[in-house]
Amino acid sequence: MVFNLFPRSKWLRDKLQAEQQRLPAAPPRIFLTGVTGFVGGAIAAELAGGDSFKDMLFLVRAPSPAEGVRRVRASIARFTPADMPLHIAESQVILADLRDAQAFSDARLEQVSHVIHCAAVTSFGERSDIWEINVDATMRLAERCSRLPGLQRFVYVGMAMACGVARGPVVTESLRLPVERAHLVPYTASKAQAENQLRELFPELPLVTVRPSIIVGHSSLGCRPSASIFWILKVVAQLNRFVCPPSAYLDIVPVDYCARTIVALTLKATLRFSTYHISAGRSGSVMVEQLLQAFHGMNVAARGQPYERVSEAALRQMALAFGVRHAVQGSATLSGRNEPINTRMLHKALMLYGRFSKLNYVFDERRTLGEGLAPAPCFLEYIGRCERSAAGMSLKAQMAYDFK
Ligand SMILES: NC(=O)c1ccc[n+]([C@@H]2O[C@H](COP(=O)([O-])OP(=O)(O)OC[C@H]3O[C@@H](n4cnc5c(N)ncnc54)[C@H](OP(=O)(O)O)[C@@H]3O)[C@@H](O)[C@H]2O)c1
Incomplete structure (x- = not known):
């Protein structure tokens, strides 16, 4: 079955498709939100250098077009070779905050054929504007796009964890997602x-939703673009104690795989479904014990000791003790001391990631593979690159990627 992107009459749909096939394919005009973020930057980098890049439009928060261009370029440059020219014109940036009711009134949007809506509040905390930005603004964008004459696809970047709790162990792509009482944090509920x-x-x-699983690092650049989530995995390996069983699975994908797959699902002429996981799935997910072995093989502390499963109540003391040890054990700094970390934040992160890890979810990847797209590399294939690239970064700096 081909997914019905134009659910009007069958006659009209067939006629439109036949007409489109007769015409030479026009280059897509892509509108991307969230380009300054981890995933959005990687998506733009994936498209940079291609024919459609010069016609792309980016929604950016900035005080001036020049600053908007600078932010877009800096974000993409995290993923591209230093000598790769990045030509971005001021006419490609739409300066707006998603909270602004007029954010999508710009006339340039009229020409857009493909939308990738990637921007969101990704905080695990209780932010008062999370609903306004993640839900209300998304509806305003959809309303605007539903009136675009040449819109071919609207890609919403959702998240696999929006499936809520009590699913699995292999989670398939259900269309309706639970909202109330099914989420560990307001962020996943809002998605x-x-x-x-x-x-x-x-x-x-013409909606297609893509649902990435847990995004950690880049398959060749490691944590250079972002150390988001990597640091917590390493802390768990150093503690060698955590709340999940060692047999729990983590479904992790690198950001470049995620971006490549999103771009492919955006531009592919026909798709069989309207929702896709972007995940490591059954073959590429990694067990916690494999992760610990890999870290310990790279000389991350706690090597040789058996892993201990602990209760959530133990995490507070563990975070405090880790903070003290971390401060006195530093060797990378001139003073021989590490920058102190916020142990309250560390405790919060251990609690939340502990709860996510106990879900033991693997996200079914068969739909994505069925579109002829490549499987994700296993995290163990590039964990060494993540470790080496994060080695020169303080833990405090790494934590800042997740506590903005
Ligand atoms: N990272 C993951 O592990 C993961 C996993 C599954 C799904 N996802 C999804 O992937 C998408 C991108 O995530 P990410 O990790 O790249 O997030 P991120 O690094 O936090 O980036 C968020 C992006 O959204 C923009 N944004 C936030 N509030 C905005 C506002 N009010 N107006 C305009 N722009 C705003 C940010 O712009 P500023 O730079 O101006 O703040 C930034 O470009 C999200 O939809 C997320 O739910 C991520």
Whole structure:
């Protein structure tokens, strides 16, 4: 079955498709939100150098077009070779904050054929604006895009963890996501709500939702673009104690794989489904004990001692003790001391990631593979690159990627 991107009459759909096939394919005009973020930057880098890049539009928060261009370029440059020219014109940036009711009124959007909506509040905390940005602004964008004459696809970057708790162990792509009482943090609930509402309120939108699993590092650049989440995995390996069983699976993908797959699903002429996981799945997910072995093989402390499963109540004391040890054991600094870390934040992160790890989810990857796309590399294939690239970064700096 081919997914029905134009759910009007079959006659009209066939006619439109036949007409499109007769015309020479026009280069896509892509509108991307969230380009200054981890995933959005990688998506833009994936498209940089291609024919459609010069026609791309980026929604950016900045005080001036020049600063907008600078932010876009700096974000993409994290993923591209230093000698690769990045030509971005001021006419490609739309300066707006998603909270602004007029954020999508710019006339340049009229020409857009493909939308990738990647921007979101990704904080695990209780931010008061999370619903406004992740849900309300997404609906305003969808409303605007539903009136675009040449829109071919609207890609919403959701998240696999928006499936809520009590699923699995292998999670398949259900269309309706649970919202109330099914989430560990408001962030995943807001992502679920946005997806549900997009389907309910805009049934005619050529919507495809992509749901990445846990994104850690880059398969060749390691943590250079971002150390998000990597640091917590390393802390767990150093503690060698955590709340999940060692047999728990973590479904991790690198950001470049995620970006490549999102771009492919955006530009592929026909798709069989309207929702796709972007995941390591059954073959590429990694067990906690394999992860610990890999870290310990790279001389991360706690080597040789058996892993101990602990209760959530033990995490606070573990975070405090880790903070003290971390401060006195530093060797990378001139003073022989590490920059002190916020142990309250560390405790919070251990609690939350502990709960996610106990879900033991693997996200079914068969739909994505069924589109002829490559499987994700296993995290163990590039964990060494992540470790080496993060070695010169203080733990405090790494934590800042997740506590903005
Ligand atoms: N990272 C993961 O592990 C992961 C996993 C699954 C799904 N996802 C999804 O992937 C998408 C991107 O995540 P990420 O990790 O790249 O997040 P990120 O690094 O935190 O980037 C968030 C992006 O959203 C933009 N943004 C936030 N609030 C905005 C506002 N009010 N107006 C305009 N732009 C705003 C940010 O712009 P500024 O730079 O101006 O703040 C930034 O470009 C999200 O939808 C997320 O749910 C991520």
